[in-house]
Amino acid sequence: MAAALQTLGGGIGITLHWIAFTPTIEQQATEEQKKKWLKLAQDVAIVGAYAQTEMGHGTFVRGLETTATYDPSTQEFVINSPTLTSTKWWPGGLGKTANHATVMAQLYTRGKCYGPHNFMVQIRSLENHQPCPGVTLGDIGPKMESNGNDNGFARFDHVRIPRENMLMKFARVEADGTYVQPPSSKLAYSNMVYLRGTFVMSAAQALASATTIAVRYSCVRRQSEMKPGEPEPQILEYQTQQYKLFPQLAAAYAFWFASWFMTQQHGSITGSMEKGDMSGLAELHALSAGLKSYTTAVTARGIDVCRMACGGHGYSHASGLPALFGGAAALCTAEGENTVMMLQTARYLVKCFAQSQAGKRLTGTVAYLSAVQPSPVAGNRNMSDLGTLVAAFQHRAARMVRHAAMQMQGEMQKGKAREDAWNSCSVLLIKAAEAHVHSFVVRNFAETVQTVEVDESVRAVLTSLCQLYSLYGITEHAGDFLKDGYLTGRDIDAASSHLSAMLARVRPDAVALVDAFDLHDKILRSVLGRYDGRVYEHLYEWAKKSPLNKSEVHESYYKYLQPFLKSNRAKL
Numbered sequence: 001m002a003a004a005l006q007t008l009g010g011g012i013g014i015t016l017h018w019i020a021f022t023p024t025i026e027q028q029a030t031e032e033q034k035k036k037w038l039k040l041a042q043d044v045a046i047v048g049a050y051a052q053t054e055m056g057h058g059t060f061v062r063g064l065e066t067t068a069t070y071d072p073s074t075q076e077f078v079i080n081s082p083t084l085t086s087t088k089w090w091p092g093g094l095g096k097t098a099n100h101a102t103v104m105a106q107l108y109t110r111g112k113c114y115g116p117h118n119f120m121v122q123i124r125s126l127e128n129h130q131p132c133p134g135v136t137l138g139d140i141g142p143k144m145e146s147n148g149n150d151n152g153f154a155r156f157d158h159v160r161i162p163r164e165n166m167l168m169k170f171a172r173v174e175a176d177g178t179y180v181q182p183p184s185s186k187l188a189y190s191n192m193v194y195l196r197g198t199f200v201m202s203a204a205q206a207l208a209s210a211t212t213i214a215v216r217y218s219c220v221r222r223q224s225e226m227k228p229g230e231p232e233p234q235i236l237e238y239q240t241q242q243y244k245l246f247p248q249l250a251a252a253y254a255f256w257f258a259s260w261f262m263t264q265q266h267g268s269i270t271g272s273m274e275k276g277d278m279s280g281l282a283e284l285h286a287l288s289a290g291l292k293s294y295t296t297a298v299t300a301r302g303i304d305v306c307r308m309a310c311g312g313h314g315y316s317h318a319s320g321l322p323a324l325f326g327g328a329a330a331l332c333t334a335e336g337e338n339t340v341m342m343l344q345t346a347r348y349l350v351k352c353f354a355q356s357q358a359g360k361r362l363t364g365t366v367a368y369l370s371a372v373q374p375s376p377v378a379g380n381r382n383m384s385d386l387g388t389l390v391a392a393f394q395h396r397a398a399r400m401v402r403h404a405a406m407q408m409q410g411e412m413q414k415g416k417a418r419e420d421a422w423n424s425c426s427v428l429l430i431k432a433a434e435a436h437v438h439s440f441v442v443r444n445f446a447e448t449v450q451t452v453e454v455d456e457s458v459r460a461v462l463t464s465l466c467q468l469y470s471l472y473g474i475t476e477h478a479g480d481f482l483k484d485g486y487l488t489g490r491d492i493d494a495a496s497s498h499l500s501a502m503l504a505r506v507r508p509d510a511v512a513l514v515d516a517f518d519l520h521d522k523i524l525r526s527v528l529g530r531y532d533g534r535v536y537e538h539l540y541e542w543a544k545k546s547p548l549n550k551s552e553v554h555e556s557y558y559k560y561l562q563p564f565l566k567s568n569r570a571k572l
């Protein structure tokens with residue numbers, strides 16, 4: 001259903017109905033409210049948007065300007081857009097598709113502001129789809145990609161909704177206007193944590209798609225001479241092509257396994273939260289924010305590497321790679337801009353470091369921060385051993401977290417306010433948080449390949465892929481590992497030569513590794529990545545369908561070129 005609506009063409013966007021609007025009802029509505037709206041949403045009897053971001057604020061949720069003011073005399077909330085910058089801006093489906101929206105607004109009752117909360121607002125008539133009274137709607141215009149989705153704007157002119165339309169699972173407003181606190185003010189943000197977790201899977205899927213296209217095409221494409229007089233080789237025989245593609249292929253698997261962990265963590269922690277135990281929320285937020293930021297950034301860069309590895313045809317929309325890149329680029333900004341998200345993870349790491357310094361034993365994804373010894377023990381390490389590689393990444397992350405936190409402490413000891421010290425160390429903090437997430441992805445990848453129930457021959461291939469991913473990370477960030485002598489130059493050279501060996505070892509399984517994603521041609525939508533490998537015939541057919549080829553001489557010749565040529569010839 002969703003796919004059908006999605007492919008209806010321009011102006012229809014139902015993605016956010018499924019990934020944001022409906023989950024918000026599931027996570028933030030009371031049982032009573034779920035009875036009223038959840039089935040309607042699940043059956044697409046209503047279509048919703050998740051309207052949080054405004055023209056003036058996306059990152060800083062506490063700065064949102066839309067207001068929801070409680071009127072006890074009518075037991076209604078008045079939803080209002082007081083300024084131009086309070087206009088809701090970007091929500092998917094808001095422009096032309098949705099007839100409902102969960103609107104994030106500053107809640108006012110009895111003259112006091114209680115911060116951002118979610119409200120269910122009907123925005124279009126269920127009869128004729130016209131905007132409801134007081135609601136102004138529209139599309140925000142063409143974007144980098146995903147132009148089939150009507151990301152829209154909305155303004156509210158004192159729109160009245162019943163008190164019961166405030167999503168009240170966590171916080172409540174009683175009939176007399178009394179505000180009842182939630183167990184944590186951040187529970188209103190819970191759906192963002194959920195969505196960020198799903199972005200990790202989207203990143204894996206996007207990178208899986210891009211590597212499928214590029215690896216298959218690299219087996220079809222033959223170019224140049226490796227040895228004089230020999231036939232042109234498949235471009236995948238070039239080590240440079242393997243160096244471009246196989247780390248992205250390994251990352252797709254690494255991120256897919258990380259998304260398994262994220263899904264499991266989200267389920268178990270939200271399960272505990274349902275029973276009132278909020279203790280896991282902070283780590284869940286930090287992990288989802290960091291993984292979302294890290295995986296989407298690596299994926300966007302990786303898709304562009306795949307695009308470039310396909311030469312000119314990679315730049316054509318026939319490849320499917322520009323569209324994938326545009327989508328992945330959106331994942332870097334949406335649902336929490338990547339820098340801001342990684343800073344959230346850094347904030348959590350600095351807190352955990354301080355607790356560890358105070359003697360607390362750390363657990364979960366930060367346990368290694370307490371265990372790692374500051375003084376490195378140099379020596380000839382076995383750079384093909386997964387345990388050695390995981391330990392190297394954890395040492396690097398622990399060192400960088402410690403360094404950033406100590407730098408910040410130093411700034412504050414010089415008299416800087418905490419916020420100023422934070423800002424002046426934020427580049428170090430970002431790098432430390434990235435190293436932390438990278439070490440988590442490596443450890444999780446290694447643990448998964450060692451425990452996942454597969455045939456031993458498959459385990460061997462996945463182990464090679466994990467070694468390749470880890471060795472690539474070490475050689476790409478060699479300076480971080482060399483800095484305190486934990487790894488030596490010899491170790492880095494060993495890592496580099498093992499990486500070359502891994503490229504050669506993965507080569508025979510490369511096509512099987514992408515075929516394992518089982519991405520149908522209809523999903524891949526790529527002439528270059530076709531399962532049957534008949535690229536050139538279908539590239540020609542694809543080109544012939546270009547709108548410009550509808551006429552042999554395009555109308556622009558008569559309008560512009562012909563007069564221009566004539567006038568130039570007349571001057572000769």
Ligand SMILES: CCCCCCCCCCCCCCCCCCCCCCCCCCCCCC(=O)SCCNC(=O)CCNC(=O)[C@H](O)C(C)(C)COP(=O)(O)OP(=O)(O)OC[C@H]1O[C@@H](n2cnc3c(N)ncnc32)[C@H](O)[C@@H]1OP(=O)(O)O
Nearest residue numbers: 059061186189205206208252253256285327330334335336
């Ligand atoms: C191997 C692979 C196999 C593959 C198999 C293939 C299968 C087949 C699949 C098919 C494949 C097909 C290919 C698919 C390709 C897909 C890729 C293309 C997709 C393209 C789609 C385009 C994108 C569409 C979707 C877009 C959806 C976007 C929706 C939105 O954007 S909604 C709006 C999102 N907005 C935000 O996120 C706002 C961000 N800002 C904030 O969250 C907050 O403002 C803040 C930055 C966190 C700051 O908040 P505060 O100021 O309040 O907090 P402060 O920093 O002061 O901290 C206070 C304490 O609060 C804690 N805290 C903060 N937030 C949270 C929280 N959420 N939860 C808990 N706690 C929180 C914080 O930690 C502080 O705590 P303290 O330190 O203890 O004090």
Ligand SMILES: Cc1cc2nc3c(=O)[nH]c(=O)nc-3n(C[C@H](O)[C@H](O)[C@H](O)COP(=O)(O)OP(=O)(O)OC[C@H]3O[C@@H](n4cnc5c(N)ncnc54)[C@H](O)[C@@H]3O)c2cc1C
Nearest residue numbers: 050051052053057058059090091092330334335336337339
């Ligand atoms: C394709 C797409 C779909 C979207 N769908 C939805 C949707 O359905 N619903 C919805 O509500 N929103 C949606 N959004 C909006 C999205 O959530 C916001 O764009 C996103 O949260 C980023 O906020 P912003 O645009 O205000 O960026 P800004 O925060 O203005 O970012 C600009 C720059 O400022 C920097 N910056 C900001 N704050 C800090 C800080 N504290 N420290 C350091 N640097 C900082 C950022 O790192 C960035 O470099 C969508 C966006 C896109 C692109």
